[in-house]
Amino acid sequence: MMQHKDNRISCMSEILKGIKAIKLNVWESYFVGKICGHRKQEMKYLIRRKCLDAICVFFWATTPVIISVTTFITYIYTGHQLSASVVFTTLALLNMLIIPLNSFPWILTGLVEAWISIKRVEKLLELSDENLPEYYDPPVSTNSENVIEIRNGNFDWGNLNFKLEAIDFSIQQGQLVGIIGPVGSGKTSLVTAIMAELAKSSGSVSVPEYEQGFGYVGQVPWLQRGTIMDNILFGEPYTHQKYMAVTMACALSEDINALPGKDGYNIGEGGGALSGGQKARVALARAVYKDMPVYILDDILSAVDVHVARHIFTHCICGVLKNKTRIVVTHYPEMLVNADLVVELDGGRIVKKGSPKDVLTNYVDYVTDLGLELEKSTSCFGDVSGNRSDSKVPASDLSLPAPGNKVEDEQKVYGFLSWRVYGTYLAAAGLCIWPLIVLTVLVMQASRNLNDWWLAHWVSNMVNGTYGPDKLMENLSPGLVNSNATDRTSYYISVYVVIGGVTSGVALLRAFLFALGGILACRNIHNRLLDKVINAKSLFFDTVSSGHILNRFSSDVCTIDDNLPFVVNILVSVIFSVLGTLGTAIYSLPYVCLVIAPLVPIYHNLQSTYRTSSCELKRLASLTLTPLYSHFTETVQGLMTIRAFRVTSKFRLDNAVWLDSNTKTQLCCSAVSQWLGLRLQLIGVMVISGVGLLAVLRHHLDFVDAGYVGLAISYTLGLTSILSSLVSIGTETEMEMISVERVNHYLNEQHDGLEGENRICSSFSLPFGWPTHGVVSFSRVYFRHRDHLPYCLRNISFTTRPGERIGVVGRTGAGKSSIVAALFRLAEISEGTITIDAVNIKNLPLYDLRSRMGIIPQDPFIFTGTVKANLDPLGFHSDAELWNVLMKTRLTQAVKSVGGLDAVIKSDSLSVGQNQLVCLARAVLHHAKVICIDEATANLDEETDRIIQQTIRTCFKQSTVITIAHRVRSVIDSDRVLVLGDGKILEFDTPNALLQKTDSFFYALANEGYQ
Incomplete structure (x- = not known):
């Protein structure tokens, strides 16, 4: 189960890393399915575990009944006679024994989980560490001026086929x-080998000052x-x-x-x-x-x-x-x-x-x-x-808030939990199942109390020599209840066993109903959380760190999966146990109220104090986990840079600081729990003393029935333990419910999407085959990424022709990428209109809009999966089509080297330039009428860039292509060029016309080396 959980979290981390590409390509459904696949495997084992827990709960609930029934029947049939002293002393001792017996299955489960976790950590710790003295060789000559020297070096990536072979060169100081x-070709691999980040299979690498x-x-x-x-x-x-x-x-x-x-x-x-x-x-x-x-x-x-x-x-x-x-x-x-x-x-x-x-x-x-x-x-x-x-x-071209604002830090909630949080969890399990659970718990508790009452009644009649209510049974059914002692004993035993059987049967039903409720709740909450997050607005991902989100999908979901159903189960049981114990004790001996009454304000005050502190500490513990997750994720992503700078000790120290912060909070939680335990034990001593005084008074006054007094005393002795459990379990349930509260915060985020906006625009009917021409028109468009930011596009107006290739150039921050953001509605325009084939895109559902356009983003997104899945996540194309497009984008050899279309790749399986070509291949497969290319060839060499530009011209000749580029040569053969500056259109004409004007901005760009 833990392996599938790791896969799910890893996949979620990839999604958050590439969420922009996922939204632009409308792959939400694919990645939801991928996460759900991992979740399904995880749930398979979780269901088995919950069934095992249900069996443990069954034995926990029925063990007292089963042992007491077995013990007393054996005692009677061995020739002994029941008495109040024997019965209730035995019950008290059995109750003391039951607690460790019932705890054993969960202790065993905890030990197994701890062992698995230890083995997983051990496997990580057994990995070989980076050994720089072993990797680097001493200089060939002590008088050598070489600061880097590689002789006949051969390097490989381990699990990848690509290798550096016969590397031989030296570099001198300065x-x-x-x-x-x-x-x-291996450029990045070569510099990686110099930094000892690549496995050296043979040869020598000498860097005398490698420690610096x-x-x-x-x-x-x-x-x-x-x-x-x-x-x-x-x-x-x-x-x-x-x-x-x-x-x-x-x-x-x-x-x-x-x-x-x-x-x-x-x-x-x-x-x-x-x-x-x-x-x-x-x-x-x-x-x-x-x-x-x-x-x-x-x-x-x-x-x-x-x-x-x-x-x-x-x-x-x-x-x-x-x-x-x-x-x-x-x-x-x-x-x-x-x-x-x-x-x-x-x-x-x-x-x-x-x-x-x-x-x-x-x-x-x-x-x-x-x-x-x-x-x-x-x-x-x-x-x-x-x-x-x-x-x-301009600040408008940034994706973060204006002055004074920062990336949103996780907010700490104060006070007690809202009832809405409990309602979220109950509704997730299904409102129909809870009445059944409550009914089974009620019947089970009533049958347990009835079982003990019947035992007290049995002992009382035998001690007093009367039949009590049995006389009525004998008159009504003389064949069922005979006057001799043996038949009476058989009658009492039969009823006692029947009640015990009913208790066991209802307990079994209740255990599996609880298991079902917990499974339904965790499944529905995770599905809703996943749906909300993956379809959230782009603003959400700009302002919330991935550590915050991963904390919800790991720590909080784990709590909802495992801990929360367990404590809710115990809480419901304890609540009915308190009611049953109080009712039975007061019914049997009303004077018990003298002991119980003072407990009410005492326990209430303790509960209020403990509940307030523990809930705040639980929230604080969850908050301190988020920076720990974020720091760890950030460290893993930048590991090569961290090791190159030789600042690993700094990051270890930072990690220790965040870890200590969380550990201190956990320690405070444990201290508060011990604080409560000490006071509850002191109260227990006082209650037992009070019950003992009542027992002495009963012995001297002898004015009540011995059986009922024994029942009342045994129940009162256990009452302190039950009330203590109620306080601690009730507070613990609220603490675990904080995970639902944190998830519920995300469930209330506004939707981006595919569901909400589709529903709003459901009455809008798109023309068949839209778009057919690919005419893009901006009319007086003002655009900004946030409402409180200045505009990054100001009064933009232009119209493309069908199948026209438009180049967009300009300095950094001129607003080039904002054209794509506005066209794909990553944020809504403030003024003006954008149309494609005369259809206002603002009226379209996001799915209909984005699925009909193609995009080659500036940052290539490659996820863990097969080459085929990366090229065609939705599975619309055959293998032959995929190989054809790989040939067009010069990726055939690279794909064959990693194992073909069914080979599993990751973001680092190919070079950055090859990853960009994969994105180009996706766009070629898409056959969209409108294609946006955002710096797609920035990481390509000149020859590959030339070939790719030819591929773009050939494959997209029937499409309108908007190309954003740093190099003039990437747009020089465009039909027209749009020059932007400070969010405004400076020029819009053919490249030749602009180059003929020596005072044009485009001429200056081309003449300055903007190539």
Whole structure:
């Protein structure tokens, strides 16, 4: 069961990571089905466990009856006579024995679960640790100036077929080294091998200063949740002059000044508030500020336009880092004309290495272009090192709130639980099942009390020598009840056994009804939670961290699955047990009220004090788990960066801080529980003393029946234990119900969706085959991601022609990606209209809109599953069609290398560029009339980019294609180009027309190297 639970949580984590892609491609139903598949397997074992629990509950409820019936029958048939002293002393001793006997099954279950958990942790701990001294070899020569040297190195990814073979090169101190090659050639693998993150099968790797680490910036930037300054400093002390120099060199100064709160702005989880280029530059600034001996920069320039890329290369890589050893992976070979060494890879091997002149095919052209570029100090957009209006990213183009707002922290609820929370749980189990449960518990408790009353009645009649009510039975049915003692004994035994049998039968029914109710409740709550979360508004995922959400699906759902049904079961039983005990004791000996009455205010005060404290502590314990989950998830995602920076001790310490915070809360919960237990035991002593005094008075006065007095005393002796259980179990139930409260908070979130908006727009009838032409029209559109933010699109108006290819260009933050966000209704436009083939998209259900368009997103989303599932999650296409599209996108060899269409892949099974090609293949399969391509070729080399552009022109020739690009060459053959600046349309015309105007913005972009 735990394995399937892990699979479910892992899948949920993937969904949260790629929720934007899932929404854009309307894959919600597929991933809901995937989660439900894991949940179904988990529920299969959970049902078995609940059936086992039901059997344990049955024995827990019937063991007292079964043992007492067996004991007394055996005692009688061995020739002994029952007496009050024997009966009620035996009952008291049996009740003492019953508690440990009933606890044994759950203790055994707990031990088994603990053993399984220990073995799982042990399996993790047995994994080999990173051993840097063993991985790195000593330098070949003590006088060597090489800071990195690999000789005949062979490396592999373990479970993947891709390998680096015969790697042989060296890097000297202060050199600038460029690594180039086509998509999937092994560029990232090579730098990973240098950092000891790749398995070395043979050869030698020598990095004398490996203990100092590497200034690593990954191809997919990793940022922490927090402010920009927190991410740049990364635990280092703040030095103002150094900080300003780093931000300026990384082209961040103007961006920071434009942000609400400056560098104190909270960028959200994973830097979700920033654009891709901004994330790359913040990650670069973090590495530069750290001041490392060796810098490894993996394709960081693809996320920014060439103007900014040249600034970074000039002022950062060849500026503040000029005396450092720099390894730059890039798809911009023109940037490497001044490099000391260029290494070209293909197929996991080095095919060329040497000076730029020897390796770069178009070296002369690159030198010429660089000379022209260096002559330019300004442009119509301004100088990068000065005041660049284009580099200012308006707050409206961010996905986080305006000044003063941050990513939403988990809110702590105060006070007692609302009855609505209990109603949510009861309704989830089904309102019809609860009356049956209450009825069975009532009948079971009544039969148990009747059983004990019958025993007292039996003893009383035998002691007094009278038959009492038996005389009436004898007169009515003389054949059933005979006058001799043997028949009377048989009669009492028969009734006693029948009542015990009824108790056992009802207990069995009650146990399985409770099990059924718990299963229905946890299944329905999880399904509702999943439906609400996966269809929540995009705003929800922008403001709530994945740690918060995963906490609901792990800790809270686990509580609802397991702990909550157990304590609710006990609570209901204890409530009826208290009522039955009080009723029987007072009926048997009314003077017991003198002992019971003072208990009411005492227990009430204890319960109120304990309930308030314990509930707050439980909420606090749940809240302290969330940052622990978030920190752990964040650490796993950035493990390569953390280890490269040699800051693992810092993250261990941070983890210990969050863990200690949660442990302190758990300790307080245990202390409060002990506080209650001590007081309940003291009260128990006083009650037993009072009952003993009543027994003495009864003995001296002898004015009541011995059997009923024994029954009353035995029940009163157990009353303190039952009342103590009521207080503790009642409070524990409320504590466990906090998980329902936390889940219920999500269940009340507004829906994005596929259900709600479809219902609203159900009367709208789409034309058959819509869209047939793919004419997209923006008319005076104003758009912003939040209501309180400035507009990121201002008065945008344009109309495409059928099958037209539109290129969208502009500086970072110009509003390019907001065109796609508005078109796919990730947020609703504030003013204006957007139509496709004359249909206002605002009137359409989201499913109908998004399913009829195609998207190739900037951040590729690859989930754990087969290649076939990643290409065609909904299963609309045959294998032949899939292979055909793989051939068009140059992925055939890559897919064959991982095992074919049925091979299971993950996000790291292919390179980032290959992942982007998978997204392109999905769009080609979709055959939509409107296709949006958002920086789809940013991580591709020039040759692959050219081939992919040809594929796009061929496969989408009947579709309207809107391409957002950093490179002019990606849109130069578009029918028209839309130039954006500060959320407004600056130009909209054919590329040739714009290039002929020397004062046009597009001409400036092309002439500056925006290629």
